[in-house]
Amino acid sequence: MVYLFCGILSGAILAAICIPLFRRDDTLESTIIEETEWDLLQRKKDVVLGNIQDLDFEYKCGKLSEEDYQKIRGEMSAEAAVVFQEIDSIESSKDLDALIRREVSARKNKTKTGSPTAVCPSCRAQNSPTNKFCAECGAKLKH
């Protein structure tokens, strides 16, 4: 009876962990296309916290001895602390912003090389095709 209760409860917790995880991944992937270090850390954090939760459960269900529980719990907490620290250092150093900016500019550059540019006949500078005069030397651009 106790085991059945634990089974149901762990299923519910698993769902509670997984559902917001998938939702957040959707929005994250629309912002950053490639997997980033921050992204990986978030996943790692979810795994570590999930493990701790599972462990707490097993302990409550009587599957673990007090000694084993304290030992493993300590190790897991240390692991979680490292992940939290890494996430915190990335977030506080605004690396995430830099990361997004880099991704965005990478995408911009990709479209830029694909679009036509008006090359200045006098200084060879690349101008926007909408420019009538060269932004570098002021020479008239041919269209």
Ligand SMILES: [Zn+2]
């Ligand atoms: Zn020019």
